[in-house]
Amino acid sequence: MDIIKIENLVKNFPVGKGFFTALNDVNLNFGKGEFAGFVGPSGSGKTTLLNIIGSLDTPSEGRAIVMDKSVSELTHKQSAKLRNEHIGFIFQTYNLLPVYNVYENVEFSLLLQKMSGSERKKAVMQALEWVGLTDKIKSKPNMLSGGECQRVAIARSMVKKPQIVLADEPTANLDSKNSHHILQTMKKLNEELNVTFLFATHDEKVMKYLNRIVTLEDGKVLSDKQNNLKL
Amino acid sequence: MIALKLAYKNLLGAGLRTWLNVTILSFAFVLIIFYNGLLDGWNRQGKRDTINWQTGQGQLWHSEYDPFDPYTIADSHAPLSDIVLKEIHAGNLSPILITQATAYPNGRVQNALLKGIDPNQKILQLPSADLNNVQEKYSAFIGSRMAEAAKLNVGDWVLVRWRDKNGTFDAREIQIAAIFKCDVPAADNGQIYISLSVLQEMMGLENEASILVSNENFSQKNIDQWVFKDLDFLLEDFEKLIASKKGGSMIMQGLLLILALLAIFDTQVLSIFRRQKEIGTYIALGLTRWQVVGIFTVEGGAHSILAALLGAVYGIPLFIWLGKVGISFGTPDMGITIAETIYPYYSVRLVIISLLIVVFAATVVSFLPARKIAKMKPTDALKGKLQ
């Protein structure tokens, strides 16, 4: 069973009086536990595709079926629930809540779920353990390095034990040492928890970790290859 | 709950700007409470004084009596029946006979109301008992305003002319036995008080009165040709005065409140513009757009809670202090009932109503800009590229 099915997907953006086609007849399937990525030049539609899979956006034509739900048919409430429970996001710019400390940032999405305080605490501490940040739980984001921020973001996306994590250029603001560190962390979580990871990236370092690389160009799938890991 | 915690952290995180808004709003808050408390205090004192010095707990008027029509006064008097006398003896009613008179203090002419009052009455605070201690039969007491206007002192004689029951003019010198001070101009300006029995004799109206002042124990409201006027009626003018003062002050309070609300509105607009990425992140984390609207609304509205707390910090000591020492108004003689010192009165009701108004208004002006979030596309918000 594929966890993500993309069928004849087209995405048009209104530009001036006409349209700009950012994704053009994309067909892709992803199984549970894949560690895959979209690569391709800037403007090729990587982010747009991730956003649709994350139900932050909807297709203009075709369908994107995520966990058996067609994202264009979800209400705002249903898509919020889908994201809250099953989809984790990791952004290039970390997007941590600046007024919350590390612990609270990670805890946030669990507050939207019904969960006892002790359960929640356990989950947060475990997520922070995965990323090796248990000693910084009281720090505010502005006291952390970029690598640490991204690790918090990973913990935040993982704390709810999602089915899918969508990572848009997660290493773009990190040096190579930190990039490898967070990629190893994500790979480990992928293997241990069987979480599906989808990346959008330009970064060679990221590509080395991917099991499958989908190349986009001008909104079309140029190639879709299994990647032999050279680690 | 999450929204409140976030609001609290975001507001404190915003630092100076928050405190600026909160400070202005707290001024508005404190001013509203202060001013209304002042008027409420004035209202309470004014009513109490009017009751004590002029109206009692209500009055029975002779059916012809109309204080605004001087021509009725000559005809509005009636003998005191047994029922009335019984109440008078019980101390529940006090008769006053009223007639128009002209006084000639120091050779000048002044219209006055000559009032015959029972020297033994206890219902009004007027110093009628002083009339028991005088040698001179034709003794009067007057208020300080009247004394000043007529340049009369204790011991002075003043020529007074009046008409008796047949309309015949009569005149005689009356000696000022006492001068009293009170905060109720209507009980003072142009009033000359003499003993009831003396005035009855002067007018040839044995055992008659124009009005009967009652105390709180008086209950029989329908007697003979007397019409009962309750406090609502007797205090109506004063009530209207306070209401008009309240109305007038609303403009000032409203302006200050609007200023504070504009500052919050502005902050909201700016903060929603600057924090698009955060908004997108909330949505990515699984909040609905309206929940995000809620977060921002609560955050803006929470200014009012902080303002109430800040206002309480300086307002409560200020109010307690003012409640103790009062606010001095000197002796402004504007013909309205106002004490020299007003003790503002802060009721729980006033505080709660003001709080509700401020919280409600702050929430509304926070909600209006936040509504925009519901129309944002989350992908655009995440890019932070909205205008």
Ligand SMILES: Nc1ncnc2c1ncn2[C@@H]1O[C@H](COP(=O)(O)OP(=O)(O)OP(=O)(O)O)[C@@H](O)[C@H]1O
């Ligand atoms: N809201 C929008 N309105 C109009 N055009 C858009 C919008 N969002 C994206 N596009 C266009 O769609 C195309 C694909 O954008 P997308 O962000 O998916 O590219 P990308 O592959 O992620 O690029 P990058 O590597 O630079 O992040 C781009 O040409 C972009 O200009």
Ligand SMILES: [Mg+2]
């Ligand atoms: Mg992109």
